[in-house]
Amino acid sequence: MLSFNGYNIEPIQLKDAWNLCDFIVANEDRLKRYFPKTLKQNLTPDLSKYFVEKKVKQFGLKEELLFTIKENEPNTLVGLVYLKELDWNKKQGEFAYCIGYPFEEKGIMTKTIGKLSEYAFAQLGLETLQIIVHKDNIASVKVAEKCNFIWKRTLNNEYTPPGETPLNMELYELYREIE
Template sequence: MEFDHFKIQLLQPHEGKAFFDLIERNRPRLEDFFAGTVSKTQTLDDTIAYCEIIQQHIEEQSYFPFLITDLKTNTFVGLVDVKNINWDLPKAELGYFIDANYNRKGIMSKALGLVIDHLILHYKFKKLLCRIGSKNLGSIQVALNNDFLLEGVIKNDYKTTKGEIVDLKYYGRVF
């Protein structure tokens, strides 16, 4: 998938270094809501090992990490991950982030839209959802830009790595 000067594709086994660099550049921003990814990518070696595990999850169709690459710099600049997949319905949760240097440029909204189209076309998902920290106005706007509707607010639903208990807004989209 491509738009403007960006490409979106699943993480490949040989891209551990580039994936590590993306996480490392954004680690402080990601610690609270991408805690699992951050904890498994503390070092380059950890990240390379994690990428091998991810490949198994891709093959099992239990997790799909779509990386956004800036074709001008050949650098990873964002992630849309498809997780908590339930093939019985079928539904999945989407998580996403963009590199701080690319924030507020509409890139994530476009990328998420393309990933959603791909998921509907190739995997026939009937529902996608996003769980977003109630204070994360940027991520909320990305969800709204992609026709997600607020389904509810779950109070005290998530504990950040800093120990703060926060509310999550649940946004859903049915197909």
């Protein structure tokens, strides 16, 4: 669907289940705080198969869009991007993303969010994109800022990681330019 510098961004596909399970298990420690549901639903190949079937269906219905980021060669899954909390009346959606350990700090997620933002505005007709991030997640804050998302406000007690107290999160937004 979209590509850059040897990477492809594609909607989740049924054939991705096995690679998704491998990706999730290999990155379990980094996913457990902000992606606990995705982690829990992909700990075995059978769970991943069910998860991917559900996500493919949701994609088709435009309820939630899950994209994979893969290296062209050897077709390795390097990250995931959700376009979630879709409100077609407000023309708004929220990005949530994660990348595998070996691929961090290479600008891959920044490029991906840039490309998917263009896609969301041009192809999906969205007008507002959001990223909600904890201020201590510096890498994620940098992605938002490098992609021209603007900090809007602190959301008090917005997210509760497993076994922790609620966290304040930072809301960033990007708006479609009207010509």
